[in-house]
Amino acid sequence: MRLLTVLVLLIAPPATARACDLDHAPTTHWSVATENGVAWLKTPCGDRFYSLGVNILNGGYPYRERDGKTFYSWIAFTPTLTDWITQTRGRLAEWGFNSAGGWSLPPAELRLPSVINLELGRRAKFHWFDPFAPATEHNMMALARELTAPYRDSPYRIGYFSDNEVGWWAGALFVYYSMQPPDTYTKQRWVEAVRRHYHDDWAAFTADFAPPPGVNAWPTLLTSAAPTHMLPGGHGIAVVREWTGIVAGRYYTLAEKAIHAADPQALYFGDRLPIYYDPAAVRAEAPHVDAIAENYNVDAGDGWIARYFFDGLRNLSGGKPVLVTEWFFAARENRTGNRNNGHLMTVGTQTERAAGAAAATGNFARIPTLIGSQWFQYFDHPKGGRADGEDYNFGLVDIDDRPYERLIAALSAANRQAPAIHAEARWPTPPAADATFVVPHAAVSVEERSLTAWPKPASLIPPLTPSPGAVGFGEVYLTWSDRGLALATIGQDYFDIDLFDYRGEFPLGDAYRLELGVDAGAGPRRMTLFFLPPRTKVHDYPEMRAEFCEGAADDAIKHGCRPVPGAEAVYFGADQPRITAEALVPWSALGIAPPAPGATLSADVAMTSWHNERWMSLSGQPPQAAMAAPAWWRKMRLGDGIAGGKRTAQGSAPE
Structure with a gap:
């Protein structure tokens, strides 16, 4: 009877x-x-199902x-693995979880709805080998038959x-396949793609790229085993x-x-995108998957989820459902x-x-295209870290199998x-273009290096309009205090250190940047926040630095950076390609004394992405034109306290 009760709880979420x-x-x-604009999984019985899963339900280490x-190892806690499964399944039901994520025991053993990671491309040597080889x-095809065999007749198998x-x-x-031998199918496709893009014009190609030494024509580009690099100031990106889309489309x-x-009978969820997505790859993926699997790093400690991210996935994919296949929270106290x-x-x-994990659970559920969120992971990493060095307090339980009581209580309520x-989820309606934006009053501190204290729903400015053919790749927040006007941004774009060939300091003209134009009553002021990568990586991600320069971007690019006086x-x-920053502009830099609430x-x-590939702006104009035309700038008013009501962690809730 207990097993039947547990199974009913697992398959029947509260709204079913x-x-x-x-x-x-x-x-x-x-x-x-x-249904009604909201995406769902449907069980084999036809019932709605919103996946609240957990990764690595495998009993731990041997x-x-x-x-x-x-x-963490089941052998320390239960007589048999079967006993561990029974105990864990009961816990998960009590905590409001209903499914298993990646790296879990087979669904026939867990008796939980599961999505299985096949590692199909890796096993078949698709990636970083010769993907276009017959x-x-x-x-x-052969590996898929073998790898799906244990699961294909199970109703607990959702998909792969x-x-x-x-x-x-x-x-x-791009760089890797430029170095491959000429007899590989993929190197031949790479040269074909480049030639087609440049209409067979070698001079046009070399205006954007530095071919290897001694390479001066298409035939020698094919035979060269040295890398081809992109030059500053061009359009090579x-x-x-395009090449990314070609390879992803093949995959x-x-x-x-x-x-x-x-x-x-199985659903296909793609390849668990890694807290970032490449727009060309998503466009290539969308026609081939039933839903897009996306891992996610929550944007602030209060559970905030940046709106641009899943809105961009929706626009790129034509509204495909999305399953968040990893998300997590760790605490230094553990x-x-x-x-x-x-x-x-x-x-x-x-x-x-x-508190943050519970808020994030609700914020994920408020996104109409999401069909679930899967926690990473059931137990903590060992003290000192995994074999790869990752050492996080990600567990619902510690290494002694003791639940983190406060986390469990909060997640249990949120899961229910x-x-x-989710059934009531709706996309926010953008405000009218001529609506006055109320900048909330908040004494945020850039020294905290966190957006947790920001009143994010109130301070999030209307969505920026992207350049033709692009989708939004970030968002911006504004607050004010006696100290000045504060700005924060969350965005994403990938910069590759090995692709870009430059000498000396990183060229500002190729930098990811945010331009701000403000007229607070003393005439228009312009400033640009540039993000600059290091020459080499010390960690597995480049450690960026920010330069905040007076003037529009073109001024700094042509004449060098003049720091904004008194600005921070x-x-x-640090997890580039996710880009997060904040800045404070003193009122003196805008030519005025500290204003009062109600001031206009x-x-x-x-914003402009790396290598000027795409842009977006509040006015909808290209950045150079937008900064040059204050008549297009949005009307704003300084609020008295928090605009829009109480400060809340209900991040991505429509207002």
Whole structure:
């Protein structure tokens, strides 16, 4: 009876009227559907299902102690693995979780709805080998039959991930395949793509790229084993992005074909994009997947989720459903002793962790295209870290199998509410173009290097209009205080150190940047926040620095950076390609004394991606034109306290 009760709880979230008994389901086929503008998984019984999953439900390591470290292992807690499964399944039901994510035991053992990671491309040697070779398709077809065999007749099998965090790092793909031997199919396709893009014009190609020494024509470009690099100031990023779409299109075409041939009843979720997405890769992916799997690093310690991110996925994919396949919260205060040694979401205390995770659960549910969110992971990393060095307090339980009580209590409540919240999810309606934006009053501090204290729903300015053919790649927040006008940004774009060939200081003209124009009553003032990468990487990500310069971007690019007097700017988005920063502009830099609530100003904001590939602005004009025309700037008013009501962590809720 207890097992039946647990299964009913797992398959029947609070918003579902009846349970699907998967052991007696009429089919093994899960589906996705959109009802009243909201995306859902559908069980084999046809019921709505919002996945609240957990990754790494595998019992832990096969050993408890090794190399001076203590690991989470079922052998320390239960007589058998079966006993561990029964205990864990009961816990998850009580905590409001209903499914299993990646790296979990087979669904036949867990008896939980599961999405299985096949590692199909990696096993078939698609990535970083010769993906256009005919043998690659044969290998993927054969491997898919083998890898899906244990799951294909199970109603607990929702579907498959083809791989994990392939990344689609555009610059790396371009440089790598430029160095491959001439007899590889993919090197030949690379040269064909470049020649086609430049209409067979070698001079046009070399205006954007530096070919290897001694390479002076297309035939020698094919035979060269040295890298081709992109030059500053050109338009080479367009063909780099195009090449990414070509390779990604090949991958998703083969993966879809192989998985659906091997298991026609299964859903295909793609390859778990890694807290970032390449727009060309998403466009290539969308026609081939049932839903897009996306890993996510929450944007602030209060559970805020930047709106541009999932809105961009919606626009790129034509509204495909999205499954968040990893998300996490760590705290420096933890029983395992994890150091939390990287750039992933970490807060100070377990109380903060519980509050932020619960808020994020609700914020995910408020996104109409999401069909679930899957926590990473069930247990903490061992003290001192995994074999790859990652050492985080990600667990629902510690390495001694003790639940983190505050986290569990908060997530249990949030999980119970999530399906009902999701049923009411709607995309926010943008304000009218002539509506006055109220800048909230908030004494934020850039020294904190965090957006947690920002009143984000109130301070988020209207969505920036992207350049033709692009989607939004970031968003901007404004607040004010007696000290000045504060600005924050969250965005994404990938910069590859090995692609770009430059001498001396990084050229400002190729930098990711944010331009701000403000007229607070003393005439228009313009300033530009540039993000500059290092020459080499010390960690697995480049550590950026911010330069805040007077004038529009063109002024600094042509004449050098003159710092904004008295301004402060801090970059703290160490997980590039996610870019997060904040800045404070003193009122003196805008030519006025500290104003009073109700004062008016006009402003425009423009952002430009690496290598000038795409832009967006509040006025909808290209950045140079936007900064030059104050008549187009948006009317704003300084609020008295927090505009729009109480400060809240209900991040991405429509207002």
